[in-house]
Amino acid sequence: MLPVLLAMTIAFPGAGQKLPPVKRAYMIGAAPQGVTNVTVQGRAVDVYRTGAWATMVDVVEGTNTIAVTAGSETSNHVFRVQKFPPPAPVTTPPKPPAPPKVWEKLEYCGDEPKPHPNGKAKGEIAIVIDPGHGGSDTGAISPHGLFEKNANLLLSKALANELRQRGYRVLMTREEDVALVLTERPRLAHKENADLFVSIHHNAPAADKDAAKSRYTSVYSWNPLGEALSRRIASRIAAATEGEMPSKGSLHANFAVTRNPEIPSCLVEADFITSPEGEEAIFNNERRGVLARAIADGIEDWLADDGGEQK
Ligand SMILES: [Zn+2]
Incomplete structure (x- = not known):
């Protein structure tokens, strides 16, 4: 079929x-x-x-x-x-620009700047010196493995001696190799109603810079109150280290220890500990004395100012 x-x-x-x-x-x-x-x-x-x-x-x-x-x-x-159209490329919407960072002042400090101590007797002028880093926080490390924390303490002690010899009342945030909380360092200045605050550091370059070649001095402040002091110290350091290394003078920075609306505060980067020449100079007693005197001179220049707008 x-x-x-x-x-x-x-x-x-x-x-x-x-x-x-x-x-x-x-x-x-x-x-x-x-x-x-x-x-x-x-x-x-x-x-x-x-x-x-x-x-x-x-x-x-x-x-x-x-x-x-x-x-x-x-x-x-x-x-x-028909072929499916290719998936639309995933476009991530552009991120809105980050709002500018507002650097808060030290929370325990008031907003009123202390009157400039011009005219006060030397023995009544309280100066707080803050040796940067300490304890487990070594700070930068030199080519031979020496720690910035120790260089800072040595220069701070030399500066304290220099200022005491000149008749000032000097307080230090640390006298030994101990760790301190950054934002707590200026508390001593606040508590003692100090007239000025100077933090002592030795610099290291950014990761993309040549550590062997980077070397300059700089002093940092956060507000005009600190800047007046910072400029005076920077110009004395620049004069003392002329021919040795360039000076970047007085610069603005938002370091925690300088965000003090009450007390003129600055942070000194005296030299670069990461440069071989810097290392040699930093651990030389004579040179340390030169720097200590230069910083003390800068402080006295500021003390002799009438305080300008700060008065
Ligand atoms: Zn440091």
């Missing part, structure tokens, strides 16, 4: 039709008369009384070949699905 070839028409998608980029498509066809068992992709679909059938099929990008069986007749129905 000859097999009976049955006509099968598929109305949608038409053969070779290109569908938009979809993941599922609706297929509609007509089964030959009397045929009720239609499968599409191997799944049975409903055939209506009219002989029409419809079903959803999963499709892929490009060519789809869907096997449709109606009765004993199978045909492969071919159509295309």
Whole structure:
């Protein structure tokens, strides 16, 4: 017996039709008369009384070949699905610029600047010296492994002696190799109602700079009150180290120890401990005396000022 070839028409998608980029498509066809068992992709679909059938099929990008069986007749129905557009590049919205950092003053200090001590007897003038770092905080390290914390203490003690010899009352935040909390260092100046505060450090260059070649002196302050003192000290240090290294003079910085609205405060970077010449000079007693006298001279220059706007 000859097999009976049955006509099968598929109305949608038409053969070779290109569908938009979809993941599922609706297929509609007509089964030959009397045929009720239609499968599409191997799944049975409903055939209506009219002989029409419809079903959803999963499709892929490009060519789809869907096997449709109606009765004993199978045909492969071919159509295309458009490529999906490439996913839109993930654009991260531009970050809003960070608000400018507001450097808070030392919380335990008031806002009123202390009157300039001009005219006070030397013995009534209290000077706080703060040797930077200490204890586990070594500060910068010299080419031969010497610690900045020790260089700072040596210069601070020399400066304290110099100022005491000149008749001032000198207090130190540390006299030994101990660690102190940065923002607590100026508390002594606040408590003792000191007239000025000087933090002593020795510098190290930024990571991208040549440690062997970086060498200059600089003095930092946070507000005009500290700047008046900072300028006086910077100019004396510059004169004392002329020919040895350049001076960057008085610069603005937001160091915790200088954010004091009450008491003129500055931070001295006396030299670069990371440079071989700096290391040699820093650990030379005679040279330390020169620097101590220069800083003391700068302090006295400031004390002799009438205080300018600060008065
Ligand atoms: Zn330091």
